[in-house]
Amino acid sequence: MLSGTAEYALRAVVCLARQPDGQPMRASDLAEQIGVPRNYLGKILHDLVRAGILDSSRGKKGGFKLALRPQDLTLLRVVSLFDTIGVGPDRRCLMGRPECGGADPCPVHHRWKDASEAISMFFEETTVGDVLSDE
Amino acid sequence: MLSGTAEYALRAVVCLARQPDGQPMRASDLAEQIGVPRNYLGKILHDLVRAGILDSSRGKKGGFKLALRPQDLTLLRVVSLFDTIGVGPDRRCLMGRPECGGADPCPVHHRWKDASEAISMFFEETTVGDVLSDE
DNA sequence: CAATATTATCATGCGATTATAGTGAATTCT
DNA sequence: AGAATTCACTATAATCGCATGATAATATTG
Numbered sequence A, B: 001m002l003s004g005t006a007e008y009a010l011r012a013v014v015c016l017a018r019q020p021d022g023q024p025m026r027a028s029d030l031a032e033q034i035g036v037p038r039n040y041l042g043k044i045l046h047d048l049v050r051a052g053i054l055d056s057s058r059g060k061k062g063g064f065k066l067a068l069r070p071q072d073l074t075l076l077r078v079v080s081l082f083d084t085i086g087v088g089p090d091r092r093c094l095m096g097r098p099e100c101g102g103a104d105p106c107p108v109h110h111r112w113k114d115a116s117e118a119i120s121m122f123f124e125e126t127t128v129g130d131v132l133s134d135e
Numbered sequence C: 001c002a003a004t005a006t007t008a009t010c011a012t013g014c015g016a017t018t019a020t021a022g023t024g025a026a027t028t029c030t
Numbered sequence D: 001a002g003a004a005t006t007c008a009c010t011a012t013a014a015t016c017g018c019a020t021g022a023t024a025a026t027a028t029t030g
Helices: A004-017 A027-034 A038-050 A075-079 A109-125 A128-132 B004-017 B027-034 B038-050 B075-079 B109-125 B128-132
Strands: A054-057 A063-066 B054-057 B063-066
Touching (some): A004 A027, A004 A038, A004 A063, A004 A075, A004 A128, A027 A038, A027 A063, A038 A063, A075 A109, A109 B109, B004 B075, B004 B128, B027 B063, B038 B063, B075 B128
Antiparallel strands (some): B054 B063
């Protein structure tokens, strides 16, 4: 449902959003806290920086921090860097019928569309702020 | 959203369900019809046989056929052989909190559950018979 | 029984994802 | 200035899913 890499990214982002005053956090600490191999997490964090989701700073008091307010960062923006969520524009019918679309849907087309859109909507509409809301 | 293998299996099963009188179909014919590499499909079909979804017979008039009535075969039973759909019993929280369950859900737990259950429900409640219903 | 057709199974290659190692560059502190 | 710390980047290895090909086992037919 979600690749390991995407899930790591999500946890890292949420963990950073919990930092008081947006204080930066070192990659090693982050890796230990969320249980992800240190070097691998480094690569993921770097991807997040290049996407503008995180800011990084080097040196003694450096680390990673969120570049946006949590409530402005959707889960989709994080996850879509690593996975393709939901049914893309070129996604064909579940049953492999190329002609299955608006005009000539297969019997299960609508039910499948509803279900898969529920997933897309979740990632589109949920923000990191929502995840934090009760802590 | 669904692995290639699972999708192949789904198409093969649907194709077999369309056979008149449950006549067996050879792996090669099936492979050609649904556009899947012959040898690879053989492996998938074998998996379906071991799961009790298909019957196979060797020799001159052999082939594969459904072992159940289409309306008694859910898509979940086919797909779950190859993919894990939705949130299984041991599936941890989306955010990686081991304690996230019924009693102490994280803020997005319910929304995530609703969305992912829409997918599970689709596969659980849709049968091969449903897919065939308009032909 | 022999010939043939078909599934069953194993061994292997390929590519994407996942993970590791190591070097270089920037920042901070003394 | 110099040392320590930390991210940036590249190269490489390990793992897994996907796909192919060849061979063995089994059933049907005559």
